[in-house]
Amino acid sequence: MSTPMTLDPEVHAILNEVVSDPGSSFLRRTPFRTPCRTQAPVTHRDSTLTRAERKLVTVYRHELHYLLLLKVQDLVLDWNARDGKLLRYWSNDWELRSHSASNDYSSRVTRNLGITSTTPVERCARKLLATDLHATSALSSTQAIHMASTALRLVPSDTARIYLGLVLFQANQPQSAQSVLRQVLEGDSNPLTRSQALQNIGMIRGAMKDTAGSMVANREAAYAADNRGDPAMSWYADALFSGDADQALLAAAVIADRLPTDHPSIEAFLGLNRFSRAGRIKRNDSAETMKRTFRDVEHQVQEQAWRIGHALLSIR
Numbered sequence: 188m189s190t191p192m193t194l195d196p197e198v199h200a201i202l203n204e205v206v207s208d209p210g211s212s213f214l215r216r217t218p219f220r221t222p223c224r225t226q227a228p229v230t231h232r233d234s235t236l237t238r239a240e241r242k243l244v245t246v247y248r249h250e251l252h253y254l255l256l257l258k259v260q261d262l263v264l265d266w267n268a269r270d271g272k273l274l275r276y277w278s279n280d281w282e283l284r285s286h287s288a289s290n291d292y293s294s295r296v297t298r299n300l301g302i303t304s305t306t307p308v309e310r311c312a313r314k315l316l317a318t319d320l321h322a323t324s325a326l327s328s329t330q331a332i333h334m335a336s337t338a339l340r341l342v343p344s345d346t347a348r349i350y351l352g353l354v355l356f357q358a359n360q361p362q363s364a365q366s367v368l369r370q371v372l373e374g375d376s377n378p379l380t381r382s383q384a385l386q387n388i389g390m391i392r393g394a395m396k397d398t399a400g401s402m403v404a405n406r407e408a409a410y411a412a413d414n415r416g417d418p419a420m421s422w423y424a425d426a427l428f429s430g431d432a433d434q435a436l437l438a439a440a441v442i443a444d445r446l447p448t449d450h451p452s453i454e455a456f457l458g459l460n461r462f463s464r465a466g467r468i469k470r471n472d473s474a475e476t477m478k479r480t481f482r483d484v485e486h487q488v489q490e491q492a493w494r495i496g497h498a499l500l501s502i503r
Contacts (some may be wrong), residue, residue, distance in 0.1 A: 329356035439492035
């Protein structure tokens with residue numbers, strides 16, 4: 188990866204050429220097609236690339252991949268925090284933050300890339316995206332899909348697949364989102380990444396009112412990584428809504444094993460709109476089932492699951 192000592196002095200001119208050349212196609216928005224897991228990254232041998240684009244993907248591939256995903260991450264956090272759907276604790280000791288301010292953004296670029304935020308790479312990346320990288324609200328879900336899929340073409344990483352799945356879901360393309368997320372499960376991903384992909388599939392299944400499918404995905408997410416309580420809480424809630432007391436008791440045991448009674452992720456979970464009275468996902472048709480199931484298990488679960496169940500009882 189390039190550093191301030193090795194940045195090509197011609198890069199600014201090269202990127203400007205990519206932006207201004209009508210024949211440049213790689214970074215232009217095109218109709219989305221779901222990528223396959225085995226799709227190779229774009230190379231300088233691609234006959235559709237211009238000379239400048241070949242230089243771009245040869246020398247500055249990782250810089251642009253990082254900048255694109257960083258922006259998509261900020262968008263995903265902003266959308267989910269605004270809609271009240273964000274599970275902030277991806278693992279029990281790591282809290283996701285809302286999208287960063289510009290100063291923090293610049294420091295992250297410097298820290299992760301070893302280049303300053305005033306380098307030609309970032310200045311021209313803004314032109315390539317046709318937007319200010321800090322202006323989250325100015326970007327549509329279509330633009331976010333373009334950024335995530337471009338990052339995936341540059342470096343086919345599971346992180347890029349997860350973010351692409353999330354922005355596809357945000358753009359009301361749940362089937363495409365699940366297809367991309369399942370590709371993470373087809374590879375040799377680490378336990379945390381696998382768990383994240385499964386939990387996001389669970390979120391999508393829940394949004395599609397497939398509570399049983401959501402329960403299965405969240406259960407697998409909980410077992411995929413042994414230090415995560417969030418998917419276990421979703422698994423527990425889904426089990427209650429599905430009327431499955433046995434699964435509710437299993438999930439409650441996992442919650443108790445992983446989360447102390449005062450863990451802040453419990454409060455964060457209880458504040459999620461998708462399970463609250465004002466939730467975006469309407470579960471009124473299964474609210475009575477949930478109440479009956481919780482009454483069956485409430486004296487067999489520990490305090491964490493007991494609190495979650497009583498909070499869910501307020502659903503109308």
